Amino acid sequence: MAESKSTTRNAHALSMLQALRRLQQAADVHSKSLGRDGELTPLQVLILQVVALEGEITAGQLAGQVALSQSSLSGALARLESQRLLTRRRDADDRRKQWLSLNDAGYEALRDGPELLPEHALERFAGLPEWEQHTILAGLLRAAELFETPTTASVEEAES
Template sequence: MAEETVSNEINSAELEAFEMPLFQAMRRLQQDAEVHAKRLARYGGLSPVQLMILQVLASDGQMTASALSRRVSLTAATLSGQLDRLEERGLLQRQRDDQDRRRQWLLLSDSGRELLQEAPALLAPEFRARFAALPQWERHALTAALLRAAELCGDME
């Protein structure tokens, strides 16, 4: 029992050494994402989440809201609001399934496709350029580390 307490204290002390640099790195990523989100908003009034939704629909074709929710990591409630805004702007369409009227398909509209043709990338140009310059192993390692960090954050939605 005493060994467990010592072990936990060591882990806590080790964790504290990482806490500040991890928080600072996460905050910097958040700030950079917010700056890029403002750039996206100036272009066609899209948020990064809305752009991601349109890109997924463009690549995957028609899909249900529940499938899209899983694909873009949004709760059903958050996704619903985003879909309403995109539909109001004529960028996506909702279609009832011919066989099962309870099922509704989401499709990218022609206007949505046109908008995507000229839309900026989800990631800031500076980041994309620096990321592309990294060796392949480092791009994979960085992606894996960020995905793992997102898992550690849990359901933050």
């Protein structure tokens, strides 16, 4: 019985790794094409899209949404600010907090720039029934959670 469980677990692990590898390879190919074709990196486009969606967001909140450390995000924000695509302002009450918003040039860059995902993927996804779109999104979000390194607090919660 234990061998069967182990075999199933290994088969699932192999299938997950193969699927993740295919996704990673497709993302890398698209990311390289974006880098060649545009002035902005995929990460910069992602940052601009999140800020545009939120209207105004703190750097800390943005770091969480784009899965970057504060220090890595700081460099990307400096480049976007130097290109006059976004503005940073200090919070009046908490000077450690920075609020981010897009400038007109940032909205223009998003409007005129490339899609973050390949057009064919967006079209295929849009052609799926709504229930399947929700299922795929839920699966991707759940997979991301499963692969994140557990923090001490979440490990303790899972064990209790």
